[in-house]
Amino acid sequence: IAYELVQGALVRWSTVGSSARPPPTCVFVHGILGSRRNMLSFAQRLTREFSSWQVLLVDLRCHGESARHGAASHRPNGVESAAADVLDLLRHLKLFPEVLIGHSFGGKVVMSMADQFGRIGPRLPRPVQVWVLDALPGAVREHHASDxxxxxxxxxxxxxxxxxxxxxxxxxxxxxxxxxxxxxxxxxxxxxxxxxxxxxxxxxxxxxTIDMKGIAEMYESYESLSYWPFLSAPTQGIKVDFVRAENSSYVWPMDDVERLKAYGHRVHHLPQAGHWLHADNPDGLLEILAPTFTYARASTNK
Structure with missing residues (x-):
C-alpha cells in the first residue's frame, strides 16, 4: 500500500545508517473515502510538537494511490484485510509502532491491528497505545435526532x-x-x-481514483464487525482510548461508554468538533493526545 513518513526535526537530523533503534513511530489511519492527505496537516503538527517522533501515513486499500496500484487484491475488502495490509507494510519497513491512531473507519482498522498483534504471541516488543477517533467498537448507529x-x-x-x-x-x-x-x-x-x-x-x-465497489465492501465490513471481544481482554501491553467529538455524526449510547470504562478504556470528549475532529479542533485533539507522546518518548529514551 502507498505510504509516506512524516518525520520530526530530530529524526531528520539523526545520523543516516545509524544502528540505533528506529525512532518512536505513530501510525495514523484515515477514514472511508479518505486518503493519507487528509491526515498530513495534523501529522505535521504532531511531529513539530514531538520532534523525536515519526508518523506513518497510509492510503488504505481501494483508496488513494493504493487503489491505483491495485494493492493487496488477494484479500477480501474489509477492516481486517486493511489492517493486515498496514501490518505487512510495517514488517517491510522494519518498524514496530508505539502509537496507532485511527479516524472513523480507521478506528476499527487500528483496533484490528492491535487484535492481530495479540495473535502473534503472548508478549509485545513494547507497549502500544491505540487511539480511536470518533468511532465505536460495535454496530454503527447514526443520529436520528431532529437536527x-x-x-x-x-x-x-x-x-x-x-x-x-x-x-x-x-x-x-x-x-x-x-x-x-x-x-x-x-x-x-x-x-x-x-x-x-x-x-x-x-x-x-x-x-x-478510488475503487468504489471495494470501498462499499469495506464499509459493509465496518458496519458489521464488532471489537467488543478484543476490548474485553486485549493483549497485555495494549491500551485503547476513545475520543468522542461533541458534534459526532454517530450515536454514542451511554451503555457503550460505560462498558468501555468498565473494561478499563478511557473515553475523552472533544468540544467544538464534528466527525472530522482533527480538522475541526486540532488544538483540542493535540492536547488530548500529547501525554501519550510525552510518556512514550520518555520511555523510549530510557
Missing amino acids: LRLRQDHPADLIPSLQAFPVPTGSRTTLQTYLVQSGFSQRVASWVTSNLKPTQEDPRKLSW
Whole structure:
C-alpha cells in the first residue's frame, strides 16, 4: 500500500545508517473515502510538537494511490484485510509502532491491528497505545435526532450516492452540484471531488481514483464487525482510548461508554468538533493526545 513518513526535526537530523533503534513511530489511519492527505496537516503538527517522533501515513486499500496500484487484491475488502495490509507494510519497513491512531473507519482498522498483534504471541516488543477517533467498537448507529444535519453526510448514504453518479464526468463542479442537490453538505461535496482524476483516454474527462465497489465492501465490513471481544481482554501491553467529538455524526449510547470504562478504556470528549475532529479542533485533539507522546518518548529514551 502507498505510504509516506512524516518525520520530526530530530529524526531528520539523526545520523543516516545509524544502528540505533528506529525512532518512536505513530501510525495514523484515515477514514472511508479518505486518503493519507487528509491526515498530513495534523501529522505535521504532531511531529513539530514531538520532534523525536515519526508518523506513518497510509492510503488504505481501494483508496488513494493504493487503489491505483491495485494493492493487496488477494484479500477480501474489509477492516481486517486493511489492517493486515498496514501490518505487512510495517514488517517491510522494519518498524514496530508505539502509537496507532485511527479516524472513523480507521478506528476499527487500528483496533484490528492491535487484535492481530495479540495473535502473534503472548508478549509485545513494547507497549502500544491505540487511539480511536470518533468511532465505536460495535454496530454503527447514526443520529436520528431532529437536527438532520447530524445525519447529513453519513457514509451509509454517501457511498450509494457516489456509486450512482455517472463517470466519467466533465467537471468536479458537476459532482459537487449532484451531491448538494442530494442533501450532502458543500464541505463533503468539495472534499469528495479530490477522488476524481483525468482519464487516460480523454484528459478532459474525470473518473474515480478510488475503487468504489471495494470501498462499499469495506464499509459493509465496518458496519458489521464488532471489537467488543478484543476490548474485553486485549493483549497485555495494549491500551485503547476513545475520543468522542461533541458534534459526532454517530450515536454514542451511554451503555457503550460505560462498558468501555468498565473494561478499563478511557473515553475523552472533544468540544467544538464534528466527525472530522482533527480538522475541526486540532488544538483540542493535540492536547488530548500529547501525554501519550510525552510518556512514550520518555520511555523510549530510557
